[in-house]
Amino acid sequence: MPRLLNVMLVCLMMLIGAGVPAVAKDITIDGIRFGQNGTTTRFVLDVSSEATPSIFLLADPYRVVIDLPEANWRTNGDVKTSGVVDGYRHGLFSPGVYRIVLDLKAPATIANSFTLPPNGQYSHRLVLDIEPTSRSSFLSAVQSSKSERPSFASASVPDVTAPRKRISGKRVVVIDAGHGGPDPGNLGVIGVHEKIVVLEIARAIRDELNKTGRYQVHMTRDRDIFHPVRERFRIARRHHADLFISVHADSIKNPNVSGASVYNLSETASDREAARLAARENKSDVIAGVNLAEADDDVSSILIDLAQRETMNFSAQYANILVQELGRDVPLLQRTHRFANLGVLKAPDVPSVLLEAGYLTNKSNARFINSSDGRKKIAQAVRRATDRYFQQMVALGR
Template sequence: MRGADLVQPARFKRLAWRIAAVALALISGLVGTATFAGQVATGDPLAAYAARIVGDRARTRIVMEFDRKPEVAIRYIGKPDRIVVDMPSTLFTFPEADLRARGLFRDIRYGSMGAGSARLVLTAERPARLVASEVMANEGGEGYRLVLDAEMVSQQDFDALVSDQTWMSASAEAATSAQRGDRIAATEPAVPGAFVIAIDAGHGGIDAGAAGATTKTPEKEITLAFAKALLERLKGEPGIEAFLVREGDEFLSLSERVTIARQRDANLLISFHADTLRQNNIRGATVYTISDKASDRMAADLAERENLSDAVGGVSLSSEPAEVSDILLDLTRRETQAFSISLADAVVRSFDGQVALINNPHRYAGFRVLQAHDVPSILLELGFLSNKEDEKLLLDPAWRTKIADLLAIAVKRYRLPVVANGG
């Protein structure tokens, strides 16, 4: 009886996390989604209910415990050096502190990649490779554990790992896109003559973005709430058709966001964000447009952080196609940039006196989500989650409605001269 008593706590813990995982799945609408890599559907996602990490800067071990057996795919991506572990749809229910980066890894991220898959991204402090990766049954036959043993290698050896499996990485990205129901090349065309607005909620899935100073609310939830509010506000506007680039808690690369906007023939792209700053006394909204040269240091730092979204999600930047530069393309880009600046000015005018703005509220930097050469685009920093006053407003439904109303005014103010000029 005593031996059985020793086993019961572990069983109860696994059962508790299992119940919690099912409940979360029902709430988030994940039940019944497709499974990863042909795994037999069981009606709900896996639950990763425990994790631990040990080691030093030479060798590091990561262990994750699951309620059921996960099928995983491992690959390497450079610049920055990362080990990416793809797995089926998974709810990560263990405390964040249990898998805090240490040893060989300077950053560890995990989360959803969409409806059918999840991902663990290990960003290396120094080049590393997995010398062992194994999925094994737990003692007593209840649950499974994934064990990842990493060791440091030379940069040359790591680059060789990346090079030797580049073709696998590309196919893995394609498989992951297909698993989550890729919306690229599967979008409905806009109504003829409609003025189309792509509303982009920044971050999502594995990339949670910033977190509130007081509530710890992730940026990805705030941006999606504002995106939905603007979509609802624009529904009744004649001649305007709006859509969400990111519809739920899914990860989309920056390139995918741009491609979705272009394939829906968007006339505008508005990307929502709510970042943090080291100086928690700074607050207010900012509107950004794209430029090769940043307007100031804060804009440059913000663009650098936002452009890291792909690294957080384990995306290989080298797989993205480069645009061919020619005179016509350059002229189109210049015209688009001028329209983007016009839109930014319209937003600032609409917000002025109604919404707190930082000094010089129209700024510019090299944001990759604004890079479409033929879609006027702005990035709207709604406020800073590092500031308690801004955070309170960002969580206020009435404030979201007000922002949506003011943005609708700005869009209509921008649209009139554009339509009059045949844009």
């Protein structure tokens, strides 16, 4: 059998163990290791029990993606990569699927894969040998890896994204905690990833709005899980949201920059920093290992629908109010209200803003937004802004 065909078949048909796949709650990832032998990079994954993985390749950038049943990650600290592997990320990709993404420095394929049984030092091990290849061979392997993959049962966790019946008399607000799962977002000077910081802020906002009794509040995620950019605004639309707030935390090379800012959608960035942020945030799907070649044409159709200028005007109105309320208790960036072509804000019929709570690369700012006091002040500002905004909507007969 030709070597390339063998590589593809191994990559697509590999099974760990011969028994029944372990259920999600029984799987623990205990450690990972990288090694180099000539041109071959070896990746070893320690798992607590046998499981059936799905392994496939994605191009532009070059990536190896490993999906497992939902797992607990028990490895502490970052592990140094080697050879053709430039870096890695991991996390809950969707209910029932735990994803590990290996970023490659150049095109490479799975030359060999096998499992090792437990011994005195290690538990079950999944071993991948990754070897450099040509771009054309890599792209062929990418196409082949679209074949049927193992499906994993979803964990028994309530789906917070499912549409729910609207409560009469209450405005619907959807809070989006940015990033999540294998897309960690920024890692700042306090050593906590953005996905964790913003989830806590989003929960604080949810609780603050719920306390008023005036709002029906939903979250795009209430745990460390990934949603593609398009899915985030789809969730808002499924809930027939009156307002969508996406919460993030920024990062920049200059450690002296700090403060919150609020973004509205625009095809033209308001400044260089807005363009930089949009370029980074719009890469979330790539970072999490989404096959962008399979994306539908929602964005193009939505850009046409953006002729509905009213929605954008309402978004800007809310952003102006939010900036004012944040300014009472929350440190602000000098140019606070900005515009950028952010994919998460492209729902054509839901007023939407992106709140950058602060900078994780500024020590005092990072500590503030990661503190209970900071979260409370941000949440209270959002509540005041939301109250004022909907009061204005009532005055307009909406």
